[in-house]
Amino acid sequence: MSHIYPAAPAALRMASLNTAALRMASLNTAALRMASLNTADLRMASANTADLRMASANTADLRMASANTADLRMASANTADLRMASANTEGAKLLPADVKRANKSLLFGPALFTLKGPFCPSEWISQEGQGRYYDEERPEVPMLFRDVPSLLIIFVLTMPQPLRKEHFMCVVKVLYTLQYTQALAALSIKFSPEERQAWSTSGALKKSMPNATKSWEALLSHVISELSNAKCIYDYPSEEASMLCSSVWSPQSIEFFLQQCCLPYLRLSSLLQHHLYGDTLTGCQVEEEFSMLAVSLGLLAPAPASAAGNPVSSAACLEWAVSPFSLLPQWCAEVTSLPETQAEQTVTLLVQDPRWAAPRLLQLPENYNSIFQHYHRKACTSCSKVPKDPALCLVCGAFVCLKGLCCKQQGICECVLHSQHCGAATGIFLLINASVIIIIRGHRFCLWGSVYLDAHGEEDRDLRRGKPLFLCAERYQVLEQQWVAHTFDHINKRWGPHYNGL
Numbered sequence: 001m002s003h004i005y006p007a008a009p010a011a012l013r014m015a016s017l018n019t020a021a022l023r024m025a026s027l028n029t030a031a032l033r034m035a036s037l038n039t040a041d042l043r044m045a046s047a048n049t050a051d052l053r054m055a056s057a058n059t060a061d062l063r064m065a066s067a068n069t070a071d072l073r074m075a076s077a078n079t080a081d082l083r084m085a086s087a088n089t090e091g092a093k094l095l096p097a098d099v100k101r102a103n104k105s106l107l108f109g110p111a112l113f114t115l116k117g118p119f120c121p122s123e124w125i126s127q128e129g130q131g132r133y134y135d136e137e138r139p140e141v142p143m144l145f146r147d148v149p150s151l152l153i154i155f156v157l158t159m160p161q162p163l164r165k166e167h168f169m170c171v172v173k174v175l176y177t178l179q180y181t182q183a184l185a186a187l188s189i190k191f192s193p194e195e196r197q198a199w200s201t202s203g204a205l206k207k208s209m210p211n212a213t214k215s216w217e218a219l220l221s222h223v224i225s226e227l228s229n230a231k232c233i234y235d236y237p238s239e240e241a242s243m244l245c246s247s248v249w250s251p252q253s254i255e256f257f258l259q260q261c262c263l264p265y266l267r268l269s270s271l272l273q274h275h276l277y278g279d280t281l282t283g284c285q286v287e288e289e290f291s292m293l294a295v296s297l298g299l300l301a302p303a304p305a306s307a308a309g310n311p312v313s314s315a316a317c318l319e320w321a322v323s324p325f326s327l328l329p330q331w332c333a334e335v336t337s338l339p340e341t342q343a344e345q346t347v348t349l350l351v352q353d354p355r356w357a358a359p360r361l362l363q364l365p366e367n368y369n370s371i372f373q374h375y376h377r378k379a380c381t382s383c384s385k386v387p388k389d390p391a392l393c394l395v396c397g398a399f400v401c402l403k404g405l406c407c408k409q410q411g412i413c414e415c416v417l418h419s420q421h422c423g424a425a426t427g428i429f430l431l432i433n434a435s436v437i438i439i440i441r442g443h444r445f446c447l448w449g450s451v452y453l454d455a456h457g458e459e460d461r462d463l464r465r466g467k468p469l470f471l472c473a474e475r476y477q478v479l480e481q482q483w484v485a486h487t488f489d490h491i492n493k494r495w496g497p498h499y500n501g502l
Contacts, residue, residue, distance in 0.1 A: 142334035145349045148179040149268045156272060165277050169298045172269045173319050176262070176299060180318060181331060183261035184216070184223045186351045187254065189234070195249055196234065200224040213324055216258060216315040222325055226332035232343035233336070233350070258314045259290045266293040273297065290314065361394045361428065361480045368435060368452040368469035375399065375432045382407045382414065391415055391429040394437070395483075396422050402431060403502055415502040416440060428483060434462045435469060437479065438502070439488055444495040445502060446488075451476045 155171050156163060188196060203221025212218040227233050270293050273279050284292045291312040294300035299317035303310070320327070338346055365371060371392070380387050380401050389402035400414045401407045407414035419427025419440040427440040428448075436459075437448040450459040452469035460467050482488055 140334075142338075143178060143331045144182055144185055144335050146178070148175050148182065148265050151175055151178075152265070152269060152272070156276075163276065165273075168273065168276065172273075172297055173299060174321070176265065177318055177320060177324070178331075179262050179265045180258070180314065181219075181223065181324075181328060182350075182352075183258045184220050185227065185332075185335075186261065187257055188220065188224045188227060189347060189351050190257075191249065193234070196224055199249075207325070213320050214313075214315045214318050216254070216313070219315065219324060219328070220254075222328055223332065226329050227336060229332075230336035230338070230340075232340040233346060235343075255311070255314060262314060263290060263293070266290065266297065266299075269293075269297055359484055361476070361483065362392075362397050364394075364451070364471055364476065366471050368471070371430070372432060372463075380404070380407065390432040391438075392432060393418060393422060394428045394430055394479075398422065400429070402429070412500040413502050416498060416500050426483075426488070428479070435459070436461055439492065440498065440502065441488055441495070443497055443499075445498040446492045446495045448479065448492065449475070451479060 152171065152175055155175075156168070159167070159171075191199065199217070200221045203215075203217040203219075204225075206212055206215050206218040207221070209215065209218070270279075270281065273296070274281050279296065282292065282296075291300065291303070294312070294317050295302050299319075300312065303312075318324075335346060335350070375390050375392060377386055378390065378399060379385060380390075381399060383401065383404070383406040385401075385406055387401035387404050389404070391400050391402040392398075393400065398418060400418050402415050403413055405413075407417075409417055415427060415429055415438075419425055425440070425442045429438050429440070430436075431438060435452050436450045439446050439448050450461065450469075451472050452459075453472045453475075454460055454465075454467040454469055457472075460469055482491060
């Protein structure tokens, strides 16, 4: 027993060390559990962060979808009346009557004014109802008066995007028939009475032929017979027709005239096809331009090498979805139903020059006093009152009230409303009582300055000094160039909100 007791303290010490080790292990285990809990918390936080990111992404997607839905609704509203193509090529064939119905909303728009030569206030020619915008009761513009290149641009911009190439070519083919019919109508007016009768008789014999729909003689005869229902069209003395009566129209000269009338439309169609679909534009000789453009647009099949150099008929490019002998009477009836008192305007619109000119602002007089005296006490066409701050639209010549509550519609004053209808929310107005020009761009406006200066080249804003003012051609040209190039936003810096109060 004496040998066991001395060993007891050592055993106790060993047991104590083991207990301390166990305690240390327990502490480490607790620390590991704590670390595990922290790790779990971090994982939970990370998951929450991922959820937040996912929620943020979903929110962004919802916002994007909402924006896309708004765009689709806007596009759907804009193209509701102008859908011309179906899902397949066969279904995409448009009837010319469908084109007419699709254009039902393309009216004259706001009041237009035309100047007879130099500025003369007494010779303003305005349309009836010039103070109204988009009146649904106003008659539709006859199809033979439409500008076909403009129709093509409108259709391309308003149809659902992306626009398939077969749909684009379908629109080009349909509008080519309208352009060709307009050329035939203009040609018939240029004939002398004897030539008109001769071509009408010879063309009537070809209506029974199998290819009568692609014969300009048969189509010309049909157009002459339909327009003859209104005697005022061919009986009205036209200066251009009287000058051409001495010349004799041969089949070659008629074909040349028809091609020249259709060339501007084909050039524009080819340019649009190049920019939309990347088709190449190849150069050619002047006499080959019509055939080259017609082939590139799918209006004409490529000629074989053996037939190179043979003359091309413009009527061979026609593709009628319905019989032209039932469609042309409808188009001509829209013209022949016009009053005989408008014979001069009818003949002028039928014999229109197909060449485009660069857009121009209103031609202003040299002396500002001419404008001031004419418009200072002029009554507004909408409210029939003399406006306190009259303004003149330099794009179309409309006379409007600036900041006038009398012409306010749905909380929008007349100048802002007119800029929306006349220039797609861009308006250029000359303030009559201040001789300055204001620019309206959407919800903003700015003072551009004055194009009328005194003898020392200085402006007289608000006409306080009463000095004679004269037109500065250089300033007016700069204003016109900024309007044509759409650079108002980049050049003019002092913009401010108008709150629909102009």
